[in-house]
Amino acid sequence: MTDIADTAAVPASRSTTGALASLSLAMLLSSLSASIANVALPTLSRAFAASFAAVQWVVLAYLLAITALIVSVGRLGDLVGRRLLLVAGLGLFSAASLAAALAPTLPLLVAARAVQGLGAAVMMALTIAFVGETVPKERIGSAMGLLGTMSAIGTALGPSLGGVLIASFGWRAIFFVNAGLGIAAVLLARRFLPGRTDARGERLRFDTLGTILLALTLTAYALSMTMGRDHFGGMNVALLAAATLGAGLFLYAEGKVTSPLVKPALFRDPVLAPSLAMNALVSTVMMATLVVGPFFLSRALGLSEALVGVVLSIGPIVSALCGVVAGRVVDRLGASAMVVAGLVLMATGCVALAVLPGLFGVAGYASAIVVLSPGYQLFQAANNTAVMADVDQGQRGVVSGMLSLSRNLGLVTGTAAMGAVFAFAVGAGDIAGAAPEAVAGGMRFTFAVAVGLVVAAVVIAVAGGWRKR
Numbered sequence: 443m444t445d446i447a448d449t450a451a452v453p454a455s456r457s458t459t460g461a462l463a464s465l466s467l468a469m470l471l472s473s474l475s476a477s478i479a480n481v482a483l484p485t486l487s488r489a490f491a492a493s494f495a496a497v498q499w500v501v502l503a504y505l506l507a508i509t510a511l512i513v514s515v516g517r518l519g520d521l522v523g524r525r526l527l528l529v530a531g532l533g534l535f536s537a538a539s540l541a542a543a544l545a546p547t548l549p550l551l552v553a554a555r556a557v558q559g560l561g562a563a564v565m566m567a568l569t570i571a572f573v574g575e576t577v578p579k580e581r582i583g584s585a586m587g588l589l590g591t592m593s594a595i596g597t598a599l600g601p602s603l604g605g606v607l608i609a610s611f612g613w614r615a616i617f618f619v620n621a622g623l624g625i626a627a628v629l630l631a632r633r634f635l636p637g638r639t640d641a642r643g644e645r646l647r648f649d650t651l652g653t654i655l656l657a658l659t660l661t662a663y664a665l666s667m668t669m670g671r672d673h674f675g676g677m678n679v680a681l682l683a684a685a686t687l688g689a690g691l692f693l694y695a696e697g698k699v700t701s702p703l704v705k706p707a708l709f710r711d712p713v714l715a716p717s718l719a720m721n722a723l724v725s726t727v728m729m730a731t732l733v734v735g736p737f738f739l740s741r742a743l744g745l746s747e748a749l750v751g752v753v754l755s756i757g758p759i760v761s762a763l764c765g766v767v768a769g770r771v772v773d774r775l776g777a778s779a780m781v782v783a784g785l786v787l788m789a790t791g792c793v794a795l796a797v798l799p800g801l802f803g804v805a806g807y808a809s810a811i812v813v814l815s816p817g818y819q820l821f822q823a824a825n826n827t828a829v830m831a832d833v834d835q836g837q838r839g840v841v842s843g844m845l846s847l848s849r850n851l852g853l854v855t856g857t858a859a860m861g862a863v864f865a866f867a868v869g870a871g872d873i874a875g876a877a878p879e880a881v882a883g884g885m886r887f888t889f890a891v892a893v894g895l896v897v898a899a900v901v902i903a904v905a906g907g908w909r910k911r
Contacts, residue, residue, distance in 0.1 A: 460634030461576040462585060465569045467627045468532060470592040471620065472562040475539070476504060477600025478616050479555070485613045490548040499552045502668065507559025508566065509664050509850045510657040515560075516567035516843025517703050520836055521648055524568050524575075525635045529628055531564025536624030543617035558620075563843075571842035574830055575636055580773060582831050583780075587769020587823040591762050594819070598758030601751070651695055652703035659688030663851070667858040704840060714841060717829045718848040720781070720821075720899040725852025727792065727892045728818055730860035731757060731811070734888050737864070742881040743803055756808055760815040768820040772827050780824035782903050787817030789896040796889035800882055864888045 479501050486497045519527040538558035545551035569589060577585040607615040666681035696702040708714055732754070739750045772780045791814025798806030826845060833841050867887035868880045876884075 457634055458576060460630065461572070461636070462588060464627060464630035464634050465572055465576070465585075466588060466592040467623065467630060468528070468565040469569045469589045470596040471535065471623055471627060472508075472565045473593045473596030474600050474603075474623075475535075475558060475562060475596075475620050476501070477597045478604040478620075479504065479600075481601045481604040482608055482613045482616055485608055486548070486551075489613060490551075492548050496548060500548075500555050503552045503556040504559040504562070505850075505854075506661055506664055507556045508563045509847065509854065510660045511560055512563040512567050512846050512850070513656060513840060513843040514653040514703060515564045516571065516839035516841070516846075518648060519564070519568050519571065519839035523637065524571055524839055525631065525637050527564055528568045528572070528635065529631050531561045531568070532624055532628045532631060533561075534558075535561025535565065536621045536628065539617045539620035539624055543614045543621065561624075566846045567843035568839060569842075570826060570830060570845065571838040572635060574833065574838060579831060583772030583777060583823055583827045584766065584769040586826045586830075587765045587767070587772065587819070589765075590768070590819050590822050591765030594758050594761035594765060598755055598762060601755075647701040649696075649699055649701060649703035652692060652699065655688055655692040655695055656703060659685050659692055660847070660851075662688060664854050667854045704844070705837075708837075708841070708844070713832075714829055714844070716902045717825050718844060720785070720902050721825060721845060721848040722852040722855070723895050723899040723902075724785070724788065724818065724821055725849045726856035726859065727788065727895050728814075729853045729856025730864075730888055730892050731795075731814070733857060733861045734864045734885055735807075738799065738881055738885045739804070739807065741876065742878045742885065743799075743807075744878070745804070753804060753808065757811045757815045760812055761819050764816045765819045765823070768816065769823045769827075771820065772824045777824045777828040777831065780820055781828060782900065784817050784819075784821030784824055785896055785900045785903060788814055788821060789817075789893055789900065791815075791817055792889050792892040792896055796886045796893065800886060860888060860892070863891050 483494065483497050483500065486492070486500060487494055490497070515527065515531070535558055538554050538561055542551055542554035542558060545554055570586070573582055573585045573589070603619075604616050607619065662681045663685035666678045666685060669678060669681070693706065696704055697706050735754055736750055739745045739753055740747070745753065768780075768784075775783075791810055794810035794813055795807070798810050800806070802809070829841060829845060830838065864884045864887075868876050868884035
């Protein structure tokens with residue numbers, strides 16, 4: 443990976459602006475589809491006369507498909523051509539969105555969401571991979587910042603747009619909108635993205651065994667972290683053990699095949715390996731704001747549900763506003779230095795979250811988020827740029843998929859781990875009924891732990907040999 447890529451020249455007829463527009467829409471759609479479905483769960487529960495646990499699979503099926511397959515589809519893009527696969531993924535996403543909108547039963551809706559997640563996995567893996575083929579190297583940071591902005595916009599827009607659509611037209615409208623936007627993204631991708639520029643025959647072999655092992659391993663791990671969130675029981679332990687065994691089998695198999703899904707040497711790469719670790723740690727910390735924040739705002743500060751939603755929207759809005767700026771800063775000052783700067787800003791934000799809300803209430807919470815969110819966007823833009831700027835042409839898809847996977851695994855782990863830390867610190871069997879003082883104490887302790895995680899990421903960044911490149 444450390445070899446300088448032979449970046450393909452973008453044909454003169456292709457518009458860089460149009461290419462970035464198509465990649466931005468693909469990134470927005472993948473995050474919008476995740477966040478817009480959450481607000482529909484109560485409506486779906488009534489529409490299908492199903493339990494809340496059952497309708498949660500509408501969200502979980504989508505996330506599981508992305509987590510299990512994002513590395514594999516990235517590698518497939520390296521083999522068959524990234525433009526071809528991205529257009530196919532966008533088409534699949536659009537078709538699955540239409541199927542979800544027309545689903546007559548809950549099982550068919552869940553199945554459609556799983557297929558939609560497969561399309562989204564293609565979109566998430568290949569949008570980052572395409573940056574090196576569509577943008578000059580000195581502007582990669584700005585492009586990464588733009589993609590981060592679009593992801594944040596999708597996350598922030600989902601709940602409000604979903605609420606309006608459901609109230610006006612019913613729950614099916616949220617999937618019709620995804621289908622329409624997906625078709626627009628297909629047309630943009632076909633028009634503006636560069637086609638395949640190499641055709642080396644030896645890369646036409648696809649690692650089917652590795653794909654199956656990795657998908658099963660990641661699914662088992664994700665389920666172990668998300669099932670039975672109130673307690674970590676025997677099923678969770680069994681799934682975690684299965685994931686550990688699967689990881690060992692996957693690494694063993696990758697060392698034996700001639701064309702592995704993930705080259706074992708990538709895990710020893712001085713750029714990629716530290717970047718994946720930092721990405722997972724940072725995502726775990728960011729998930730704490732979504733896990734702990736609502737309880738603190740409602741139980742400790744006594745805010746209504748509507749006000750909780752408003753305060754929680756501050757983070758995505760700030761991220762959307764500063765993403766492009768963060769990318770430009772990376773281009774100007776260098777990715778390596780900005781990785782450390784972003785992490786230091788995040789550590790400051792976590793310290794503020796541990797201290798300021800207890801002193802100044804909502805104003806303290808909002809102030810801390812305003813520090814944390816730009817730090818996260820700066821880190822993401824710099825980290826993605828540091829990895830993707832010089833990645834080999836034939837490995838862009840799989841490396842991009844690994845970056846996205848590390849983020850997803852951090853979010854999944856953060857849901858369980860930071861939730862468990864918070865519950866331990868609160869010390870109550872039922873957090874919803876805990877005293878406000880206990881919830882506030884849990885908030886302080888959880889973000890003190892978050893500070894430690896970010897400091898660990900800083901140590902990795904400073905000590906990593908990749909920073910000398």
